[in-house]
Amino acid sequence: MEGPELFVACVTAYTVAPLVLAIRQTVFQFVLLYSYIATLTAVTGLVGLSHVIPLTESLSVTSGEVAFAGLLFAVLVTVVAGRDLQVVRNVVVLAIGVHTLLAVVRVLDGLVADRPRLYAVREVPSRLADAPPWAALLAGVLLAGEIVLLVGLIEGSKRRLPSLAMVIVYPAAMAVTLVVDGLLRPLLLRDAELGVWQQVEQATGARVLLAWGLIMPIFIFVALYRHLVLAFEDEPLRLDALGRLSRDELLLGRATATVERILDAAVNTLLVAMDPDLRVTHFNVGAEQLLGWTAEEMRGRTTALLVDQDEALRHAMALGTGSTDLTVLTHAQIAHGGRREWELVGKDGQRHIVSLSISEIEAGGRVVGYLAAGEDVTSRVRSERAMLQAMSREHTAALALQEAEGVKHELVSTVSHELRTPITSITGYTELLEEGVFGELNEKQANALRRVIRNTERLESLVEDLLVLERAESGLLQLDLTHIDLRAVVHDVEDMLAEMVRGRDLDLRFELGHGPIHVKGDHSALERVVLNLVSNAVKFTPAGGRITVEAYARDGSAGLLVSDTGVGISAEDQERLFERFFRTHESYKKAVPGTGLGLSIVQAIVQGHDGKVTVMSAPGRGTTFAVSIPLDVQFSRFGISA
Numbered sequence: 001m002e003g004p005e006l007f008v009a010c011v012t013a014y015t016v017a018p019l020v021l022a023i024r025q026t027v028f029q030f031v032l033l034y035s036y037i038a039t040l041t042a043v044t045g046l047v048g049l050s051h052v053i054p055l056t057e058s059l060s061v062t063s064g065e066v067a068f069a070g071l072l073f074a075v076l077v078t079v080v081a082g083r084d085l086q087v088v089r090n091v092v093v094l095a096i097g098v099h100t101l102l103a104v105v106r107v108l109d110g111l112v113a114d115r116p117r118l119y120a121v122r123e124v125p126s127r128l129a130d131a132p133p134w135a136a137l138l139a140g141v142l143l144a145g146e147i148v149l150l151v152g153l154i155e156g157s158k159r160r161l162p163s164l165a166m167v168i169v170y171p172a173a174m175a176v177t178l179v180v181d182g183l184l185r186p187l188l189l190r191d192a193e194l195g196v197w198q199q200v201e202q203a204t205g206a207r208v209l210l211a212w213g214l215i216m217p218i219f220i221f222v223a224l225y226r227h228l229v230l231a232f233e234d235e236p237l238r239l240d241a242l243g244r245l246s247r248d249e250l251l252l253g254r255a256t257a258t259v260e261r262i263l264d265a266a267v268n269t270l271l272v273a274m275d276p277d278l279r280v281t282h283f284n285v286g287a288e289q290l291l292g293w294t295a296e297e298m299r300g301r302t303t304a305l306l307v308d309q310d311e312a313l314r315h316a317m318a319l320g321t322g323s324t325d326l327t328v329l330t331h332a333q334i335a336h337g338g339r340r341e342w343e344l345v346g347k348d349g350q351r352h353i354v355s356l357s358i359s360e361i362e363a364g365g366r367v368v369g370y371l372a373a374g375e376d377v378t379s380r381v382r383s384e385r386a387m388l389q390a391m392s393r394e395h396t397a398a399l400a401l402q403e404a405e406g407v408k409h410e411l412v413s414t415v416s417h418e419l420r421t422p423i424t425s426i427t428g429y430t431e432l433l434e435e436g437v438f439g440e441l442n443e444k445q446a447n448a449l450r451r452v453i454r455n456t457e458r459l460e461s462l463v464e465d466l467l468v469l470e471r472a473e474s475g476l477l478q479l480d481l482t483h484i485d486l487r488a489v490v491h492d493v494e495d496m497l498a499e500m501v502r503g504r505d506l507d508l509r510f511e512l513g514h515g516p517i518h519v520k521g522d523h524s525a526l527e528r529v530v531l532n533l534v535s536n537a538v539k540f541t542p543a544g545g546r547i548t549v550e551a552y553a554r555d556g557s558a559g560l561l562v563s564d565t566g567v568g569i570s571a572e573d574q575e576r577l578f579e580r581f582f583r584t585h586e587s588y589k590k591a592v593p594g595t596g597l598g599l600s601i602v603q604a605i606v607q608g609h610d611g612k613v614t615v616m617s618a619p620g621r622g623t624t625f626a627v628s629i630p631l632d633v634q635f636s637r638f639g640i641s642a
Contacts, residue, residue: 003060007055007213010067010070010442011066011069013070014067015065021077022077022395023056030078030090032076033074036072037074038098040070040082043067044067046534053393055209055410059205059206064581069210069214072150072178073148075091076221077221081228081229081409082568084237088151088242092148096106096140096143096144097140097252100137102140104452119157142184142185154169155520163300170222171211171219175211178210179207182206183203183204186199186200186203188458193422204232226296230299238574255274255626268352268375269284270376272371273371273592274285276370277304278326281299290376293347305345308345312329315329334370338357340356341377342374344493351378352376352379352381353378353381355374355375355377357372359373387589397639399583423459423460426456462503462597465595468601469600477604477605477608479609480523481521482521484518484523485518486629487517488523490510490530493530497530500538501538501637507545509547510550518551519629522608525609528550529602531561533562536562536599539592539593540623545564547563549561549564550562557629558627558631560629564627568618568620568622569586569615569618570619572617578600578613579596580597581596602625609630611627611629612628613627614628615627
């Protein structure tokens with residue numbers, strides 16, 4: 001293998017190992033990188049002058065010079081992968097430490113050099129053998145300075161130049177560092193056969209050639225490990241703190257790297273770190289998954305990409321900033337504290353509602369950036385908005401009904417009577433169809449017919465409710481009063497009540513005592529009272545709750561209690577609870593279906609029995625409806641005859 005081919009092979013061999021070790025972060029990654037740097041440092045110091053690789057008639061490089069170039073490349077890869085001030089410190093200490101050991105080796109070598117029966121296995125170059133031990137120490141200091149120079153050149157550039165220009169900075173910084181070494185190292189290892197300037201000229205030429213040889217490995221590293229390089233460029237290393245003993249300064253870079261790993265681990269949460277100008281410095285996996293942008297696409301760009309002008313204007317009005325500038329809005333939200341719902345625009349144009357909190361990142365007593373943390377609440381917020389719209393529509397409809405109170409009485413009376421005949425006809429014919437009188441039905445037809453029957457029954461029930469209220473208001477409510485047992489009324493509807501709670505995790509209990517409770521009442525009407533009260537309890541009692549139906553006779557009155565452990569009713573709503581078409585705030589909030597007629601009917605029927613119905617409730621403490629009917633009722637109201 002000729003000189004140029006051997007040179008390329010050596011450069012390749014020395015640069016492949018760091019590229020391989022940088023592939024994936026493991027617990028051993030930096031241990032292996034440090035070991036590799038230490039090995040190359042030792043090779044450079046011990047056997048670096050043993051072999052010469054001729055490239056041209058007037059230019060050659062030693063094996064140690066090639067190893068030194070590989071050493072600087074390994075340092076570059078290690079610092080970029082670690083993006084931590086402590087990594088720089090470790091490499092500097094490692095360089096000085098290895099050269100200190102080399103100095104010790106030189107001292108020991110000098111002590112045993114003239115001893116009998118001791119001889120050199122291989123001949124050591126005279127420049128290396130004749131060099132004093134302190135030269136190794138100075139070489140270590142020089143290497144440490146060159147490492148700091150290399151990192152410093154890159155640090156100074158990345159604060160001023162865009163990421164694209166940094167591609168040129170890395171090989172340029174490497175070339176400057178190598179040339180500086182070529183200017184200074186000949187002063188440590190003098191060649192008696194050559195003058196100082198001739199040595200400097202040869203060393204500088206060799207370093208320029210080495211810098212040229214490292215261009216391709218550096219470009220490969222920057223291209224293959226773009227995510228590492230961008231993260232390194234976004235994270236400043238405070239080299240002014242390199243020599244300080246402050247533990248805070250020492251661990252600042254390490255803490256930052258650790259925080260970034262934690263941010264990436266939160267895959268279900270959007271976490272975006274920004275600099276003081278709101279340029280993105282970190283875009284975690286959760287943000288990538290939600291918004292569709294990759295960290296590389298977002299890094300260095302402002303968050304204005306995610307917020308349109310309308311959304312900024314909405315927050316400006318809410319926060320009272322008078323400005324839609326995102327920096328102003330960020331400061332305003334931090335001042336107000338808490339979370340706000342931001343509508344962020346994804347890469348595909350889709351909008352996502354994110355409950356977002358923003359906090360300042362401080363270092364050294366100054367704000368160095370911001371951290372936005374949020375969760376996707378799009379589904380919840382849109383559901384709430386839809387529910388509010390439905391509640392608003394329903395509330396508007398209820399108000400319209402109340403405003404049309406004068407017209408309704410006449411309309412209800414007329415329409416209800418007119419509807420009974422066609423409903424009865426529809427019910428009769430659907431029953432005939434169901435029984436197959438007009439021919440057998442297939443399964444699809446039977447299902448459709450059952451839906452018709454169910455809705456006809458609902459319509460018939462609504463018409464009947466309207467008629468009952470109309471008769472009660474006009475004083476013509478007809479009740480078929482007979483001597484009945486109130487316990488029997490409850491027993492007769494137990495199956496219907498059990499059907500109400502089917503499929504719900506509710507505990508339905510009956511406490512009816514042992515003796516009969518005799519009243520004069522309308523059996524069907526009182527059944528309706530029980531059904532309406534229990535239906536109401538079922539609607540507003542969450543899963544795991546209890547509903548109790550109790551009947552008793554006490555102090556000349558028959559009582560019926562229906563109690564639940566549901567959401568309860570506010571005092572304000574209780575005042576209007578028995579008004580026709582009135583629905584509580586909780587029924588709108590939970591979108592509970594109903595007409596607001598059930599309790600009005602209960603009151604009308606109970607009053608028709610010369611009784612009264614009361615309610616005891618409080619929000620979150622359940623509700624109890626108490627119906628009281630005299631055991632010996634004298635019916636004189638609403639034109640009722642016994």
